Amino acid sequence: MEDLTIAETIKGLKAGNFTSREITEQYLARIEKNEDLNAYITVCADVALKMASDADNKLKNGKTGSMLGVPIAIKDLFCTKGIKTTAGSKMLSEFVPEYESTVTHNLIDHGAVFLGKTNMDEFAMGSSNTTSYFGACFLPYRKKTAPEMKLVPGGSSGGSATAVASDLCVAATASDTGGSIRQPASFSGLVGIKPTYGLCSRYGMIAFASSLDQAGSLTKTVLDSAIMLNAMASYDTKDSTSEKVDVPDYRSQLGKSIKGIKIGLPKEYLENLNEDSLRLVNEAKTWLEDAGCELVDVSLKTTSYALPAYYIIAPAEASSNLARYDGVKYSYRSPNYNNLNELYVNSRSEGFGEEVKRRILTGTYVLSAGYYDAYYTKALEIQKMIKADFENNAFSKVDVLLTPTTPSTAFGISEIDNMTPLDMYLNDIFTVTVNIAGLPAMSVPCGLSSKDKLPIGLQLIANRFREEDIFKVAYVMEQSANFSTLKKEILMRQ
Amino acid sequence: MANLINGWEVVIGLEVHAQIATQSKLFSTSPTKFGADPNENVSFYDVAMPGMLPVLNEHAVDQAIKTGFAINGTVNKMSQFDRKNYFYPDLPSGYQISQLFHPIVSNGYIDILDEKGKNKRINIERIHIEQDAGKSIHDLDKEHSYIDLNRAGIPLMEIVSKPDIRSSYEAMQYLKKLRMILRYVGSCNCNMEQGNLRADANVSIHRPDTPFGNRAEIKNINSIKFLGDAIDYEVQRQIYELESGRTVSQETRLFDAHTGQTRTMRSKEDAADYRYFPDPDLKPLILTSERISKIKSELPELPDTKKSRFIEKYHLTPTDASILVEDRNTADDYEKAVQASKFPDKSSKLIANWLIGEVFAILNKENKEIANLAFPIEYIAELVDLIADQTISGKIAKTVFAKMNETGKHPREIVNEENLAQIVDRNIIAEATQRVLDNNFEQFNQYKSGKKQLFGFFVGQTMKELHGKGNPDIIHSVLTELLNK
Numbered sequence: 013m014e015d016l017t018i019a020e021t022i023k024g025l026k027a028g029n030f031t032s033r034e035i036t037e038q039y040l041a042r043i044e045k046n047e048d049l050n051a052y053i054t055v056c057a058d059v060a061l062k063m064a065s066d067a068d069n070k071l072k073n074g075k076t077g078s079m080l081g082v083p084i085a086i087k088d089l090f091c092t093k094g095i096k097t098t099a100g101s102k103m104l105s106e107f108v109p110e111y112e113s114t115v116t117h118n119l120i121d122h123g124a125v126f127l128g129k130t131n132m133d134e135f136a137m138g139s140s141n142t143t144s145y146f147g148a149c150f151l152p153y154r155k156k157t158a159p160e161m162k163l164v165p166g167g168s169s170g171g172s173a174t175a176v177a178s179d180l181c182v183a184a185t186a187s188d189t190g191g192s193i194r195q196p197a198s199f200s201g202l203v204g205i206k207p208t209y210g211l212c213s214r215y216g217m218i219a220f221a222s223s224l225d226q227a228g229s230l231t232k233t234v235l236d237s238a239i240m241l242n243a244m245a246s247y248d249t250k251d252s253t254s255e256k257v258d259v260p261d262y263r264s265q266l267g268k269s270i271k272g273i274k275i276g277l278p279k280e281y282l283e284n285l286n287e288d289s290l291r292l293v294n295e296a297k298t299w300l301e302d303a304g305c306e307l308v309d310v311s312l313k314t315t316s317y318a319l320p321a322y323y324i325i326a327p328a329e330a331s332s333n334l335a336r337y338d339g340v341k342y343s344y345r346s347p348n349y350n351n352l353n354e355l356y357v358n359s360r361s362e363g364f365g366e367e368v369k370r371r372i373l374t375g376t377y378v379l380s381a382g383y384y385d386a387y388y389t390k391a392l393e394i395q396k397m398i399k400a401d402f403e404n405n406a407f408s409k410v411d412v413l414l415t416p417t418t419p420s421t422a423f424g425i426s427e428i429d430n431m432t433p434l435d436m437y438l439n440d441i442f443t444v445t446v447n448i449a450g451l452p453a454m455s456v457p458c459g460l461s462s463k464d465k466l467p468i469g470l471q472l473i474a475n476r477f478r479e480e481d482i483f484k485v486a487y488v489m490e491q492s493a494n495f496s497t498l499k500k501e502i503l504m505r506q
Numbered sequence: 507m508a509n510l511i512n513g514w515e516v517v518i519g520l521e522v523h524a525q526i527a528t529q530s531k532l533f534s535t536s537p538t539k540f541g542a543d544p545n546e547n548v549s550f551y552d553v554a555m556p557g558m559l560p561v562l563n564e565h566a567v568d569q570a571i572k573t574g575f576a577i578n579g580t581v582n583k584m585s586q587f588d589r590k591n592y593f594y595p596d597l598p599s600g601y602q603i604s605q606l607f608h609p610i611v612s613n614g615y616i617d618i619l620d621e622k623g624k625n626k627r628i629n630i631e632r633i634h635i636e637q638d639a640g641k642s643i644h645d646l647d648k649e650h651s652y653i654d655l656n657r658a659g660i661p662l663m664e665i666v667s668k669p670d671i672r673s674s675y676e677a678m679q680y681l682k683k684l685r686m687i688l689r690y691v692g693s694c695n696c697n698m699e700q701g702n703l704r705a706d707a708n709v710s711i712h713r714p715d716t717p718f719g720n721r722a723e724i725k726n727i728n729s730i731k732f733l734g735d736a737i738d739y740e741v742q743r744q745i746y747e748l749e750s751g752r753t754v755s756q757e758t759r760l761f762d763a764h765t766g767q768t769r770t771m772r773s774k775e776d777a778a779d780y781r782y783f784p785d786p787d788l789k790p791l792i793l794t795s796e797r798i799s800k801i802k803s804e805l806p807e808l809p810d811t812k813k814s815r816f817i818e819k820y821h822l823t824p825t826d827a828s829i830l831v832e833d834r835n836t837a838d839d840y841e842k843a844v845q846a847s848k849f850p851d852k853s854s855k856l857i858a859n860w861l862i863g864e865v866f867a868i869l870n871k872e873n874k875e876i877a878n879l880a881f882p883i884e885y886i887a888e889l890v891d892l893i894a895d896q897t898i899s900g901k902i903a904k905t906v907f908a909k910m911n912e913t914g915k916h917p918r919e920i921v922n923e924e925n926l927a928q929i930v931d932r933n934i935i936a937e938a939t940q941r942v943l944d945n946n947f948e949q950f951n952q953y954k955s956g957k958k959q960l961f962g963f964f965v966g967q968t969m970k971e972l973h974g975k976g977n978p979d980i981i982h983s984v985l986t987e988l989l990n991k
Contacts, residue, residue: 091557104556111550113557216557223786251559252788329786332589335600336554340653356593379591379781388783 015179018082018236025071025081032071032081032125036064039083039127043180050149051174053088054096055128063125070123079243080123085181087172088129089136090116090227091216099218100132100144100168103337103344103363113216114248115185115227122243127181131171134365135334136192136220139439140428141170143367151200151422152178154503155464161424163466166196166439172230173200183231183240189220190322191418191443193228194455194471198417201457201467201499202230203237203486206443208476209450210255211241213248219333221326222253224447234456234486238262241479257477265480266487271304273485276410280315281442288461288468289416296414296458296470299492300485308410314401315445317394322444323437324378324391330368331375337363370433399449402475411481413473415442417455421466442471452479456486457495465501509621509673512749514711516741517718518671521706522684524573524663524694525638526566532637532661533560533603540700544654552659554598559787562587566661567791569693570610570635571801573663576691576808577630577684579614581798585634587788590780596640596653604636604664606782610791616687617810618679628680629668638662657701663693669708669718674737678730681705685730686809690834704728709740711748719744720756724768727761736761740768812837820844820854829862836861836876839883846884853890860886864907880914889917896977902926930977932984938971939964939984953989961985 016024016035024030040057060083067081091097091109098104112120119126133143141164142148149170151163165173169186173196176184186193188206197204205228212227219225229240242262248254275297282293297307339345339359346358364372378387406413418439428436446453455469470489474481509516528538534551551558574581586608589601611633620626640658644651665684671677685703688694696703705728710721722740727733739761744754758777759768807815809831816827816837831837840861847853865886869876876883889906892898898906898921909920921927929935942964943950953960968981 091555097556099556107556109555109557111555111557214557215559218556219787221786250561252561253786328783332591332601332781332783335591335593336556336598338593338595338600340595341553341598342555352595376781379783381779381781384781384783 015232016182017232018079018183018239019233021082021182022078022080032064032067032083033061036060036083036125036127039181043127046152046178046180048150049152049174049178049180050131050147051171051178051180052085052128053098053100053131053144053146053171056095056126059095060125060127063120067123067125077121077123078239079119081125082123082182083125083127084119085127085130085172085175085184086116087169087184087186088132089187089218090185091218092116092126092129095126095129097129097218098146099136100134100146101337101364101368102145104218104342105145105344107342109216111216114213114246114250115217115244117216118246119185119243124243130169130175130184133168133170133192134368135218135330136168136187136189136225137330137367137371138167139191139195139436140164140423140425141167141174142425142428143167143365144170145365148425149174150425150505152505153422153466154505155424155466156503157464158424159503161426163422163424164199164428166199166418166422168192169196169204169230173197173202173204176200176202176230176232183229183236185227185240185244186230187217187225187227188443188447189224189226189326190447191440193230194417194443194453194469195439197230197455197457198469199422199467200230201469201495201502202232203234203454203456203490204228204230204469205237205241205454205479205482206446206452207241207245207479208255208452209447210253211245211257211259211452211477211479213246213251213254215248215250219329221329222333223329224322224326226447234483234490235263235266237454237486238266238483255477260480262479262483265483268484269304270300270484270488273305273412273481274308274410275300275305275485276308276310276406276413278315278406278413278415279309279311280313281415285416286420288421288459289419291462292459292468292470293414293416296489296492299489300414302492303488305485310406310409310413312401312405312445314394314398318398318445318448319437319441321391321394321398322440322448323374324387325395325448327371327375328379328388328391329375331372331379334364334368334372339363367433395448398445402445402449402451407475411474411478412485415471415473417442417469417471421461421464421468446473451476452482454482454486456489456493458489458493459495460498460501465503467495467499467502510714511741512745513713514741514745514748515714516672516737517669517710517712517721518673518677518737519669519708520667520671520677520680521708522665522667522681523638523704523706524665524688524696525702526569526635526661526663527693527695528563528566528569528661530563531659532563532566532635534659536659538660542656544652545656547656548658552598552655554600560603560785562788562791563661566635567610567793568801570633570663571793571798572691572805573665573688573693574611574614574633575802575805576687576693577611577614577616577633577665579611579630579633581611581793582608583793583795583798584608584790585610585793586790587635587785588782589785590782592778592780594639594642595651596642596655596658598640598655598658602637602639603785603788605634607784608790609634616680616683618676618683620679621673621675626676628670628676631666631668633663633665636662636664674734674741677707677737678734681730681733683809686832690806690808698728698730701728705733707733707737707740709737709744710754711741711744719748720754722754722756722768723758724761725758725771732761732763735763735766736768739766743768806834816840820858822855822858826858826862830858833876839876843883843887847887848891849894852894853887856890856893857886860890860907864904868911880912881910885910885917892917892921896928896930897921898926898928899975899978902928902975926975928977929972929975930980932980935968935972935976935980936984936988938976939968939981939988942967942971943988950989961989964989
């Protein structure tokens with residue numbers, strides 16, 4: 013029962029090989045045993061066991077559900093009714109919502125069992141999970157060349173990545189504002205999808221940057237990714253940015269021929285790659301060509317403007333979204349104040365971590381009188397240009413783009429000390445364009461680095477609401493890469 | 507040059523905050539009902555719980571569109587919501603959702619009558635939709651302040667005039683007219699005591715033909731009288747400052763209704779930087795032509811048009827027409843009554859007189875709305891018709907009206923029951939007149955010898971003999987005949 017996928021779990025439950033309660037208990041035990049990884053902020057054992065028993069009863073009565081009885085983890089950014097939801101922040105360290113996010117609500121409707129809430133960078137701001145108020149979390153993997161070094165799973169969905177990679181759940185929800193699903197997926201050897209903006213409801217998802225935030229998942233396989241996304245996505249009248257589209261059955265795309273599909277290779281993403289990334293991109297090109305795809309060189313000249321634009325738009329929205337954490341209501345309140353101004357200043361100074369404060373300050377600055385046009389207006393213009401660039405120079409010619417997901421493999425926690433905030437922001441260089449343009453993208457594990465034997469993912473990007481194309485192509489890459497076999501070469505921690 | 511005070515011209519612009527009449531708040535389903543317990547009308551969204559999102563109340567949008575047409579404005583097919591960021595405990599999200607960059611309505615106007623009764627056009631720059639904030643209560647406890655979020659998220663229209671107003675009188679006329687229009691289209695209840703309608707006044711003075719002076723913004727004025735008082739005080743203050751060789755600083759001021767004075771709230775230097783930017787939780791508000799034209803076609807007749815029509819169709823004086831159109835229900839009731847009359851052409855003016863005179867008197871006395879009259883408004887037409895067909899005299903009509911108001915009964919029923927019908931039978935009147943002459947031969951002789959003023963005495967006595975119901979014209983004619991025989 014090790015290393016179950018969603019598909020295998022469903023099969024096993026149906027066949028009566030195990031009950032949901034049995035595997036839920038095993039996961040809970042494994043979570044306890046692996047506490048040092050710090051994957052979870054909150055484990056809701058009682059809730060999990062109750063949900064599992066309910067699922068078993070339903071299974072007994074012949075009821076079905078695409079996730080019925082499957083134990084999963086929820087990123088601590090999704091509000092879960094009656095279960096503490098912290099967004100990785102001291103600000104919300106005691107916050108228990110009285111409402112359910114639409115995404116978790118949908119998962120409950122599909123029969124999923126919630127094991128707990130996973131660790132994350134504070135308010136989803138970070139690329140290493142080290143900005144979490146609840147501490148860093150760690151991959152179960154080690155570098156072959158430096159086996160003593162603890163590795164970060166990436167971020168901000170680091171806890172979800174760690175939990176799935178360490179087999180502390182079958183799959184997990186995640187969220188992606190600039191790469192927070194895809195970068196951890198690449199570091200952890202997982203499939204991570206960031207759907208089109210508007211496919212999954214943001215209702216009950218704690219906001220970082222509203223125009224960029226999108227829910228998605230981290231799973232072990234492309235099939236699981238399809239199952240999860242079908243369970244999570246829905247048009248929601250409670251989210252005004254939710255799009256009214258028919259959600260197709262993504263599973264039906266897997267195994268379909270991809271002959272004739274045009275794969276774009278954007279020049280700007282493929283320059284100056286490290287050896288491992290270059291090798292894998294070339295391998296992937298062969299796999300896709302063998303499957304009958306047509307490879308097309310394309311150029312997206314706006315690419316280099318995406319990161320600066322992102323680090324204006326996202327902090328601007330965050331500075332406003334996080335104003336509600338003021339110590340007046342449900343959030344952390346400093347005990348040290350004599351008047352209203354001190355209540356605000358001290359609660360926010362003590363309640364937010366360094367990275368969050370840095371972004372609030374950046375965001376406040378770029379929206380200030382006299383700077384708005386120089387920064388925010390320009391960033392929105394760049395956003396328009398990037399969207400047009402994808403439309404005119406990519407998706408008018410090709411169906412899917414193939415790029416690296418990250419510039420590097422997982423790095424060690426001790427290596428972060430030598431990184432400036434800007435170095436950290438560069439982790440998002442291949443992923444932010446997608447958020448800026450509201451497109452869907454997936455990171456698919458395709459191989460290992462040659463020396464360290466750490467996972468490397470490649471990114472597939474499609475046009476808006478063309479997730480089907482991504483799933484089709486990703487499935488072929490997954491089959492060709494044979495990552496489940498490769499994975500055995502990764503050095504595990506002792 | 508009109509309205510100069512000591513040679514200074516007064517320049518005023520008004521920003522009016524009107525609560526949009528809706529059942530629920532602008533972005534949540536919480537009710538807007540007035541008078542609820544503190545924090546009763548509050549949802550997770552209103553408290554700005556993490557992950558809660560705004561969903562626009564489309565009815566509030568329709569109301570704003572309606573208002574836009576009512577003030578002769580352009581309804582913009584694309585408008586957008588922006589966040590105005592500032593920290594205050596009664597603003598739970600830390601930002602107010604408003605429309606800065608792209609308001610829903612631009613470039614309207616309304617016409618008012620100035621001090622001389624002349625028509626004056628006040629241009630309106632824009633109407634935008636925004637949320638109200640909650641209320642901080644500081645006087646319940648020495649150590650604590652309390653927050654009531656019932657008003658947080660209530661939909662408002664901010665109606666911004668151009669600086670076209672030149673006196674406190676014009677400002678009050680403008681606000682009155684605006685209130686009338688909002689009530690006509692039903693987009694605001696305009697109950698000023700409940701805070702439905704509040705005004706900020708931008709006031710400055712300057713010498714004619716020189717640039718505008720620095721303006722002071724007087725915030726949150728909640729009655730028409732206070733608006734006049736606040737402006738009058740502020741103008742005098744500014745004149746005194748300038749004539750004493752000082753300057754007027756650009757600042758925000760508060761009006762104190764107890765002292766009748768304005769005082770500094772915050773200076774320009776302390777003005778907050780609100781860091782407005784488009785709200786990423788809401789898409790731009792795109793209005794279809796169908797939606798806009800449907801609302802336009804459903805617009806009621808507005809007071810100015812109605813007034814002209816009343817003058818034309820019902821031959822009313824401009825003053826009477828103005829009074830009748832002030833309230834849409836009154837105007838509707840007036841027309842209903844005219845239509846119920848058998849002789850509408852003859853009765854229209856009389857019915858107006860009855861409404862403005864007798865009916866308004868009882869509404870005032872009994873402090874009620876026209877809708878709550880004891881009798882259907884059509885009865886006024888019946889009453890006027892009873893006079894017209896000579897069933898009763900104008901004097902008896904007042905008795906019938908009083909009874910009608912007391913009992914709600916039909917005027918004809920009252921006339922029959924109380925036997926109030928006028929005596930028009932010439933023989934009966936002649937008999938009564940003869941009796942009067944027989945009983946007053948002394949006066950008869952005096953009349954005959956030249957004391958002609960006794961004619962009135964005989965009329966009175968005859969009327970008395972007929973218990974007040976004799977037709978005065980016939981009495982007159984019979985008496986003339988008998989006395990001059």
